[in-house]
Amino acid sequence: MDILKKxxxxxxxxxxxxxxSGLFASDGPFKGxxxxxxxxxxxxxxxxxxxxxxxxxxxxxxxxYVFQENARYTxxxxxxxxxxDGSLKWLSSVPKRQVVNSVTAxxxxxxxxxxxxxxxxxxxxxxxxxxxxxxxxLQSYSSPTSSNAIMxxxxxxxxxxxxxxxxxxxxxxxxxxxxxxxxxNEENMLTLTLNKMLSKYTFTQYKFP
Amino acid sequence: xRISWFVGFIMFLPFIQTAQSDPVETITGEQYKIFKTPFAQxxxxxxxxxxxxxxxxSAFDQRYSNRNIHLYKYSSLSFxxxxxxxxxxxxxxxxxxFFKKAFSNKRGFHLLFTCQINKTGKMYLLYQKLSxxxxxxxxxxxxxxxxxxxxxxxxxxxxSENNDAILIYEEVMEDAQRIRLPILTMxxxxxxxxxxxxxxxxxxxxxxxxxxxxVSNAGELFILGYGKQSGEKNYMACITSDYGIIRIxxxxxxxxxxxxxxxxxxxxxxxxRILRANxxxxxxxxxxxxxxxxxxxxxx
Numbered sequence: 001m002d003i004l005k006k007x008x009x010x011x012x013x014x015x016x017x018x019x020x021s022g023l024f025a026s027d028g029p030f031k032g033x034x035x036x037x038x039x040x041x042x043x044x045x046x047x048x049x050x051x052x053x054x055x056x057x058x059x060x061x062x063x064x065y066v067f068q069e070n071a072r073y074t075x076x077x078x079x080x081x082x083x084x085d086g087s088l089k090w091l092s093s094v095p096k097r098q099v100v101n102s103v104t105a106x107x108x109x110x111x112x113x114x115x116x117x118x119x120x121x122x123x124x125x126x127x128x129x130x131x132x133x134x135x136x137x138l139q140s141y142s143s144p145t146s147s148n149a150i151m152x153x154x155x156x157x158x159x160x161x162x163x164x165x166x167x168x169x170x171x172x173x174x175x176x177x178x179x180x181x182x183x184x185n186e187e188n189m190l191t192l193t194l195n196k197m198l199s200k201y202t203f204t205q206y207k208f209p
Numbered sequence: 210x211r212i213s214w215f216v217g218f219i220m221f222l223p224f225i226q227t228a229q230s231d232p233v234e235t236i237t238g239e240q241y242k243i244f245k246t247p248f249a250q251x252x253x254x255x256x257x258x259x260x261x262x263x264x265x266x267s268a269f270d271q272r273y274s275n276r277n278i279h280l281y282k283y284s285s286l287s288f289x290x291x292x293x294x295x296x297x298x299x300x301x302x303x304x305x306x307f308f309k310k311a312f313s314n315k316r317g318f319h320l321l322f323t324c325q326i327n328k329t330g331k332m333y334l335l336y337q338k339l340s341x342x343x344x345x346x347x348x349x350x351x352x353x354x355x356x357x358x359x360x361x362x363x364x365x366x367x368x369s370e371n372n373d374a375i376l377i378y379e380e381v382m383e384d385a386q387r388i389r390l391p392i393l394t395m396x397x398x399x400x401x402x403x404x405x406x407x408x409x410x411x412x413x414x415x416x417x418x419x420x421x422x423x424v425s426n427a428g429e430l431f432i433l434g435y436g437k438q439s440g441e442k443n444y445m446a447c448i449t450s451d452y453g454i455i456r457i458x459x460x461x462x463x464x465x466x467x468x469x470x471x472x473x474x475x476x477x478x479x480x481x482r483i484l485r486a487n488x489x490x491x492x493x494x495x496x497x498x499x500x501x502x503x504x505x506x507x508x509x
Contacts, residue, residue, distance in 0.1 A: 184254030188285070192248065193241065201248070203288060204241040 036078055040109050042116065048083045050116065054106060074098045074106045077118055079155050090159030094118055096126075096151075097138040103179035104141075112208045113186045115154050119166065121175045122151035130163040150176045150193075166206065167193075176204075242288035246281055253313040257285050260318070260341070262311040274298075274305040278320070280343050294343020301335055301348065302326065309334075310366060312375075316398050317341070322348070323364060330358040334377060336400045351402055352394045354379050375400065 040052035055075040077094040098105055098121065107120040122130075123139035124147040141148065150166040167174060174193055181191040186208065193204045247263030254260075261281040266273065275298040282292035299306060306322040313319070318339040325332045332354040338346035354362055361382040368375055377394040395403045 180248075180250060182251035182254060182259070184259070188254065190251055190254055190259055200243040202241040202243050203283070205285070205288075 042111065044081075046083070048081060048089065051080045051082065052109065052116075052118075053078045053080075056106075072099065072101045072105070074100075077107060077120075077153070079116070079118075079159070079161075081157075081159060092155060092159045092161050094153040094155075094161055095138055096120055096122060096141075098141045100142055102143075103177045104175050106178050108176070108178040108181045108191070110181075110183045110189050110208065111186060112154075115156050117208065118153040118155065119176060119181075119189075120151055120153075120178065122149045123147060124149045126151070127165060148175045150174060167204075240288065246290065246293070247279060249278075249308065250311060252280075252311050252318060254285060258291065259283050259285050260313075262308075262320075264308050274307045275300075276308070278308055280318070280339065280341075282341075292343070296320075296339070296343065296345055299337075299348055301333060301350070306335060306348075309364070311339070312366075312368070314398050319400060320345070321364075321366070325357065325362075327358050330356045332357045332362055332364070334364045351396060351400055352377050352379070352392075352405075354381060354392075357381055374398070 036053035037056050038051055038053040040050075042050040042052070044050060054077050055073070057073050075095075075097050077096065079092045079094065081089040081091075083089050096107075100121075104121050107118045110117040110119060121141045123141045125139040127149055129138060130151065152164045152166050154162050154164065156162075166176070177192040177194075181189060183189045189206045189208065191204050191206070193202050194200070246261070247265055249262045249264050252260040252262055259282075261279075261283065263279040263281060264273070265276040265279070277298065278296040280292075280294040280296065281290060282294075283290055301322075301324040304324050304326050306324045309321045309323050311318060311320050318341065320337040320339050322335040322337065323332060324335060333350050334352040335348050336351045337348045352364060354364075363380045365378050365380055366375065367378070375396040375398070377396065379392045379394075392405060394405050397403055
């Protein structure tokens with residue numbers, strides 16, 4: 001039951017001095033682990049496993065900029081690493097906020113040589129937040145037509161998270177299709193992007209170190 | 210005066226944006242190409258080429274019936290189109306078919322189609338083998354649903370991590386509140402049916418949504434997923450060889466049932482939200498362990 005205790009402790013971000021917008025979205029109405037959907041399980045060479053989940057929920061409280069009958073949120077990503085004995089090694093959070101029903105929602109997992117890359121569409125105003133953290137409030141990525149940034153959260157094997165903007169960083173009108181991506185190996189990823197300036201879909205290839 | 214200030218600001222804007230970005234470059238080599246061929250999905254990238262499936266005159270998420278399908282072969286280096294194989298549509302029992310999904314594993318490429326016949330109220334899932342030079346095999350039916358006329362019905366597909374097992378589960382919306390008991394069909398990597406579930410399985414109290422499959426060295430399949438009831442998700446794991454199932458039920462009543470022997474009920478000492486997710490994680494770890502045949506399932 002040690003793992004339960006650790007998990008309970010980890011779910012209190014303030015107790016660990018983490019920002020409120022961090023673990024388990026303690027600042028939102030749909031807080032708590034029960035709103036997470038776990039979809040990636042990455043076995044580790046030592047017999048452990050890394051589990052990745054995303055907070056997903058629907059509401060009828062629709063923002064003005066969402067032209068749909070309901071709002072589908074795909075928010076914070078949780079990454080938990082368990083050892084071979086089932087003990088929790090570390091737990092990391094990738095805060096994000098998306099309200100969109102399309103192939104651009106959620107995230108795409110690329111497994112690198114020694115890191116995990118979580119790739120998702122973000123609001124450009126969140127770049128500063130990801131660089132410096134602090135009390136900034138996350139802006140919602142709401143549609144492929146607004147100000148977008150393709151963001152990569154690199155998660156190291158000891159749970160450290162760092163961010164990088166993908167592609168031409170002077171562009172704020174390009175999005176990635178998280179539903180239509182393919183990782184052939186640890187170094188290559190193929191995906192579909194839309195360049196709004198060109199109004200064209202493109203095949204895009206990224207090389208990972 | 211005001212205009213000149215505005216023009217100056219606009220000219221300076223690109224530099225401001227660049228300064229704001231300044232990423233740490235660890236991912237490099239971005240290249241892109243505008244494409245004009247139809248696109249449905251990427252299929253495989255290997256040995257300097259990648260394959261794409263496209264359906265003529267179709268949008269990404271709208272697949273029209275009876276259209277030509279293309280298998281495109283592109284160079285990974287130049288992104289130039291090398292081959293374009295056309296696969297003509299086929300009819301099943303005299304009815305049009307819809308392309309659903311393409312799939313790649315070590316046995317090659319596979320195409321899946323659906324066909325709905327309103328007169329009989331049936332929906333079929335059809336399979337066709339596809340070679341890398343665009344040759345297709347004879348279509349065959351691998352799953353069917355009954356009484357789906359005027360209902361929202363889907364065949365959902367779930368692939369194991371190493372693509373050597375495929376689970377098909379049927380989802381039929383009987384009305385706005387009720388989803389019919391799903392029938393599960395398990396296939397091997399050639400889409401040959403291994404087994405089908407029936408109404409006596411534990412999946413009788415709501416839809417079951419698999420989220421993870423693992424195949425053990427002994428060939429057993431383990432499924433992790435959740436059931437939806439009244440808007441709540443109850444996570445489950447099951448061993449399909451004997452339909453054993455572990456369930457976490459109720460918001461305030463966290464118990465684990467081993468359906469293989471219903472007398473075994475594991476009552477957990479705490480009852481809170483964290484615990485439920487924790488149980489899921491525990492179970493998933495146990496599944497992964499068991500798939501390596503190291504530890505017995507369920508150690509709590």
